[in-house]
Amino acid sequence: MNNLKWLLIGIAVLLGLYALLQVRESGYTTPTGQVFPENTDDIYRIEMMAKGDSLTLHKKDLEWTIVGHDTLKIRDLRITALFEQVLKVSRETTMTDKSDNWSKYAVDDAMGTHVVIYNAKDELLAHAVFGRSSTDWARNYVRIGDGPEVYLTDRSIVYQVSTDATFWGEKLPDFAPAAVDSSDVAPAPTVVDSTKAGDEG
Numbered sequence: 001m002n003n004l005k006w007l008l009i010g011i012a013v014l015l016g017l018y019a020l021l022q023v024r025e026s027g028y029t030t031p032t033g034q035v036f037p038e039n040t041d042d043i044y045r046i047e048m049m050a051k052g053d054s055l056t057l058h059k060k061d062l063e064w065t066i067v068g069h070d071t072l073k074i075r076d077l078r079i080t081a082l083f084e085q086v087l088k089v090s091r092e093t094t095m096t097d098k099s100d101n102w103s104k105y106a107v108d109d110a111m112g113t114h115v116v117i118y119n120a121k122d123e124l125l126a127h128a129v130f131g132r133s134s135t136d137w138a139r140n141y142v143r144i145g146d147g148p149e150v151y152l153t154d155r156s157i158v159y160q161v162s163t164d165a166t167f168w169g170e171k172l173p174d175f176a177p178a179a180v181d182s183s184d185v186a187p188a189p190t191v192v193d194s195t196k197a198g199d200e201g
Contacts, residue, residue, distance in 0.1 A: 035142055035153070036087045036126045042119045046082070049114040053163035057082075072169030078160075079168075086115065086160050091142060091151035099148040105141040106131030107150055112143075113158050130158050 037043075046057045056067040057079075064074045095105060102108040112129035119125055130153070131141040140153045162168070 034088065034090050035128050035144055036089070036115075036117060040083055040087055043087075043117050043125065044120040045118040045122070047114070047116040047118075048161050048163055049116075050112075050161070050163055055163040055165060055168070057168065066165050066169050069165045069169060071172060072165055073172050074169050075167075081160055085155070086157045087117075089140075089142070089157050090154045091144070092154050093152040095141060095150045095152055097149045102143065102150065105133075105143075105150045107141050107143045113161050115161055130161070132156075132158055 044059045048055050048057075057074075058065055058067050064079050066072050066074065095101075103111060106112060107129045109129070112131050114127070114129050116127045117125045127145055129143050131150075133139055133141060133152075136152075138156055140156050140158050141150050142153050143150050
């Protein structure tokens with residue numbers, strides 16, 4: 001009887017160890033949640049940084065502009081995608097809880113794509129760093145704020161985060177002077193030389 005008891009305990013321990021190894025290999029599931037605040041109305045400045053380059057979008061009088069690029073008009077479709085796709089991304093699975101592994105998931109300061117958002121008072125609302133997955137192109141990795149954890153996201157959004165100003169804006173059209181129809185121009189009045197007219201008389 002005692003032998004059977006110890007056998008069952010041994011089997012339970014082995015099953016527990018196996019389950020633990022499986023969890024560590026595949027990542028352990030965590031409650032899903034949005035990376036950025038749900039209320040996007042408070043967002044007035046968005047900074048994006050990647051590979052040493054940076055770009056800032058700023059909202060003024062309900063209109064978004066590209067800081068330092070006054071000659072570009074914002075592409076409305078890009079802003080719509082930013083708010084409906086990028087800022088709605090969610091985290092799903094924890095891949096690691098050690099900062100030493102950040103480079104493995106391309107979310108360290110040098111390799112990652114940073115998205116930082118502020119409110120109208122210039123207060124930090126969120127800072128997330130995204131990394132590309134080499135095996136799952138439909139998703140990215142993300143770390144949030146100062147936390148060491150790296151999560152798998154529910155979608156890929158890094159291709160929608162660019163530090164290229166022309167990705168977000170287009171050149172304003174050049175306004176050429178309107179062409180004048182010659183038929184609309186009144187003929188110049190004829191000037192008669194009075195001295196010449198007198199000679200002819």
